[in-house]
Amino acid sequence: MMLHSKLSSNPAKNYTVATLVSVGKHPKSGRPRRSDQDSKALELALNMDNRSVHVIHAGDSSDPLRQSVLREYLGMGLERIDVTRQNANSDAVPALVERLKMLQADVVLTGSRAESGEGSGMVPYLIAQALGWPMVPAAVEVTAAGDGEFEILQALPRGQRRLLKVRAPFVASVDSAAAESRQTAWASGQRGQLQEMAIGSNPDEVMSQVTVEPARKRPKRIASAKKAKTAADRFKAATAKSASKGGAILVKESAEEKAQVIYDLLVSQGVINKKK
Amino acid sequence: MLESVIPWLLAGFIAVLLAGMLRRIRLWRAGQPEKVDLVAGLMAMPRRYLVDLHHVVERDKVMSNTHVATAGGFVASMILIILVHGFGLDSTILAWALLATTAMMFVGATFVYRRRVNPPSRLSKGPWMRLPKSLLTFAATFFIVTLPAAGVLPEGFGSGVLAFILLAGIVAGLGEMLFGMGWAGPMKHAFAGALHLAFHRRSERFGGGRSTGLKLLDLDISKGQTLGVAKPADFKWNQLLGFDACVQCGRCEAMCPAFAAGQPLNPKKLIQDMVVGLAGGTDAKYAGSPYPGKDVGNATGSPVEVITEGLVSQETLWSCTTCRACVEECPMMIEHVDAIVDMRRFLTLEQGSTPGKGSETLQNLIATDNPNGNDPQARGWWAADQNIPLMSEKKEADVLFWVSDGAFDMRSQRILRSFVKILKAANVDFAFLGDEERDCGDVARRLGDDATFQSLAKRNIATLSQYKFKRIVTTDPHAFHCLKNEYPDLMEDSGLLKNGWEVLHHTRLINELVAEGKIQLDALTSAGTVTYHDPCYLGRYNGEYDAPRDVLKAMGIELAEMERSGFRSRCCGGGGAAPITDIPGERRIADMRMDDIRETGADLVAVGCQQCTAMLEGVVEPRPEVQDIAEIVAAQLVEIEQPSESIAKEVA
Numbered sequence A: 001m002m003l004h005s006k007l008s009s010n011p012a013k014n015y016t017v018a019t020l021v022s023v024g025k026h027p028k029s030g031r032p033r034r035s036d037q038d039s040k041a042l043e044l045a046l047n048m049d050n051r052s053v054h055v056i057h058a059g060d061s062s063d064p065l066r067q068s069v070l071r072e073y074l075g076m077g078l079e080r081i082d083v084t085r086q087n088a089n090s091d092a093v094p095a096l097v098e099r100l101k102m103l104q105a106d107v108v109l110t111g112s113r114a115e116s117g118e119g120s121g122m123v124p125y126l127i128a129q130a131l132g133w134p135m136v137p138a139a140v141e142v143t144a145a146g147d148g149e150f151e152i153l154q155a156l157p158r159g160q161r162r163l164l165k166v167r168a169p170f171v172a173s174v175d176s177a178a179a180e181s182r183q184t185a186w187a188s189g190q191r192g193q194l195q196e197m198a199i200g201s202n203p204d205e206v207m208s209q210v211t212v213e214p215a216r217k218r219p220k221r222i223a224s225a226k227k228a229k230t231a232a233d234r235f236k237a238a239t240a241k242s243a244s245k246g247g248a249i250l251v252k253e254s255a256e257e258k259a260q261v262i263y264d265l266l267v268s269q270g271v272i273n274k275k276k
Numbered sequence B: 001m002l003e004s005v006i007p008w009l010l011a012g013f014i015a016v017l018l019a020g021m022l023r024r025i026r027l028w029r030a031g032q033p034e035k036v037d038l039v040a041g042l043m044a045m046p047r048r049y050l051v052d053l054h055h056v057v058e059r060d061k062v063m064s065n066t067h068v069a070t071a072g073g074f075v076a077s078m079i080l081i082i083l084v085h086g087f088g089l090d091s092t093i094l095a096w097a098l099l100a101t102t103a104m105m106f107v108g109a110t111f112v113y114r115r116r117v118n119p120p121s122r123l124s125k126g127p128w129m130r131l132p133k134s135l136l137t138f139a140a141t142f143f144i145v146t147l148p149a150a151g152v153l154p155e156g157f158g159s160g161v162l163a164f165i166l167l168a169g170i171v172a173g174l175g176e177m178l179f180g181m182g183w184a185g186p187m188k189h190a191f192a193g194a195l196h197l198a199f200h201r202r203s204e205r206f207g208g209g210r211s212t213g214l215k216l217l218d219l220d221i222s223k224g225q226t227l228g229v230a231k232p233a234d235f236k237w238n239q240l241l242g243f244d245a246c247v248q249c250g251r252c253e254a255m256c257p258a259f260a261a262g263q264p265l266n267p268k269k270l271i272q273d274m275v276v277g278l279a280g281g282t283d284a285k286y287a288g289s290p291y292p293g294k295d296v297g298n299a300t301g302s303p304v305e306v307i308t309e310g311l312v313s314q315e316t317l318w319s320c321t322t323c324r325a326c327v328e329e330c331p332m333m334i335e336h337v338d339a340i341v342d343m344r345r346f347l348t349l350e351q352g353s354t355p356g357k358g359s360e361t362l363q364n365l366i367a368t369d370n371p372n373g374n375d376p377q378a379r380g381w382w383a384a385d386q387n388i389p390l391m392s393e394k395k396e397a398d399v400l401f402w403v404s405d406g407a408f409d410m411r412s413q414r415i416l417r418s419f420v421k422i423l424k425a426a427n428v429d430f431a432f433l434g435d436e437e438r439d440c441g442d443v444a445r446r447l448g449d450d451a452t453f454q455s456l457a458k459r460n461i462a463t464l465s466q467y468k469f470k471r472i473v474t475t476d477p478h479a480f481h482c483l484k485n486e487y488p489d490l491m492e493d494s495g496l497l498k499n500g501w502e503v504l505h506h507t508r509l510i511n512e513l514v515a516e517g518k519i520q521l522d523a524l525t526s527a528g529t530v531t532y533h534d535p536c537y538l539g540r541y542n543g544e545y546d547a548p549r550d551v552l553k554a555m556g557i558e559l560a561e562m563e564r565s566g567f568r569s570r571c572c573g574g575g576g577a578a579p580i581t582d583i584p585g586e587r588r589i590a591d592m593r594m595d596d597i598r599e600t601g602a603d604l605v606a607v608g609c610q611q612c613t614a615m616l617e618g619v620v621e622p623r624p625e626v627q628d629i630a631e632i633v634a635a636q637l638v639e640i641e642q643p644s645e646s647i648a649k650e651v652a
């Protein structure tokens, strides 16, 4: 095992993978922890061949508890993490973009959604937009296919998978269905370096105006129990994919038309109110 | 002619012995420094050998006498041989004494020989099969050679062919006894064993004491240390010495539940592999039982090579339940569990390769203070209807009830409720920590994560030191052990130790309550045959064998004891985080324990541990019923008149 990983990391590094990690939040205790998706993204990066991995954290890391979480990422076998220290309530995206430009990364991997704070899931999109790169959501596997191309296995609902071929550079967000991250080794986490980077922080206009409260898990709506002879039948009835009714596939239509359809749907579902 | 050769032979062999000893000592010194009082240790050594070691050996009477005769005979003979044949002292008395000691050794050696005729599988073969013959040769030859000096045979006896035969005997005998002692023959055990007793890392074990708490790991990595034991040279020097004392008797192997279950662990082989590691080489010469499912001959190691990369596989280390049956049984008082946990520490803290659910469990312990990732704010929920005072409100109580992680488990909650019922019936002034309690750190520690153990322990100690209580009582032997034996290492600057730190298992408290008449118990007649399973962490770790039995007796129960009970109790399979690492074997340890229980014809097995309860109840039915002593007692409580004072309080 060890021998193998040494061998495979020795030949010239062909490309650079940047992984963005954040401080997560345990769903039960609410305490800081390694974010589930971010550590899966890092696991994905560490398992790629002939890569050099850079791990970047932007956030308020002055708190020792949050620092010990960063050390848990270090304990996955990293020598260092770039920490661009940000004030509380600042927008991490500009700092991350600046750092990524400096790095000249080929691939950027992130989790799909932060476990604390705004948790909007927008960070990977905003970064991709700022860099002008494509963004691939819900990756569960990324492998280099040579010539700057990468194969990305993407998770779709109900366990389906789709294989995409993407040319670097790109941003991909990692789905919870990706492989479990490796164990963190306490001692190597202590030895690793948290390298502070001097990049200014930008106040987040939105965050300064909102109050954040923990999300509650809503009970899942399942199809009402049908009369069935066996438990297996009942299970099927409750979980079977309901055949989609109605809907429309819009491909050739103009952006305005597509937007109108989505807008109407959102209004009909009561997600947003119709403009007065 | 013989008489003139013997002194030179003696001198030669002694020189070789000394050279061998020096080399061996150099090998041990490759280990890490550990403070030991050398002089006091050496002074105490004879007593430790004659009293403490024999206490263990004596469990096998014949073997004990055999050893006294052979070893005593040899030591005395050797001294006399040097005087009579080495220096040629012309004393008939000494010669007669030598005849007596060689005769004694010969008798002892015949018993060694007899045991080796049909040796049980736990004994190592190879050179160990040669040993009795060498002993007989040594004793017989020197007996005959001494006859002239004693005046029984004429001087000058022993020439010609006979002289050559005797000479061959002397060379063979001295070769085994002296050369072999210095150069890793079976007799090495005498030399290493004596020093091991003198410089033992847990000197508290001698003189009837007990020392079972794991040693604190220094977490300071600023000087570039690796944590835990990666290579043999990372052990303390006296641990290496201890491995060398092993006589390959296999008593540990015979008692090891993991070995019996066909998991890849054999404590004897493990110790022998450590010897291979400290001396460098392969296990090709090992002539005992292998690790189940693994062939002998493929292991190689040296003091500076990582143990788990070629010497011992990781599964071997993770198969151990830390039940201490091997340590309890080892006549050389070798500490297998310390060594295993030391190596686990490296795997977990440095390599992050804890198998099974280990990683998840540790993450949970870090983020939620309990192994299953439950909401720490729900820890007290089991007691919602129990009306137990909270320490945070009451601040002071006679007894602090340490609940442990059973709080989150529905089956364990039945034990907890039963115990609360007993405490209330006896009017004990008690309180609990509720959500302020955390996992005691047992599982993290046995998984090798001493960082998490120390973090949990320190926070628990900080919580405990806010309150006043006389004693802590718990229904969980693992928490009992941690709090009682392992927390004090971290409490040096807390007031708790000074106030007299007393931790009890609930069976002890119940027993006291019965003895003081605070509770009365109905006889239990309807349970049929009852047996009792000693939890490892209560029995072997803490010597608590009597209290549970006394409580059962107080209910008129006559125990049908298992063959393996008391200090020889077999583990339920639940300790040492073994259910978490879950190394596959051919059988399940819990099933084997249930077979032990069935053998007594028991209808009910009483236990004193929620983990044992879970393991034994996990055995498929039909099987005897499993109940914690607290549950049995709670069902037999006789309502007694409450003292009027407390009734008045209740009314008010």
Ligand code: SF4
Binding pocket: B252, B255, B256, B257, B258, B259, B265, B266, B267, B319, B320, B321, B322, B323, B324, B325, B326, B327, B336, B337
């Ligand atoms: S502690 Fe128990 S399981 Fe571990 S090696 Fe010793 S006897 Fe075997």
Ligand code: SF4
Binding pocket: B245, B246, B247, B248, B249, B250, B251, B252, B253, B267, B268, B271, B326, B329, B330, B331, B332, B333, B334
């Ligand atoms: S470790 Fe102890 S019990 Fe096991 S074989 Fe060696 S001497 Fe015997």
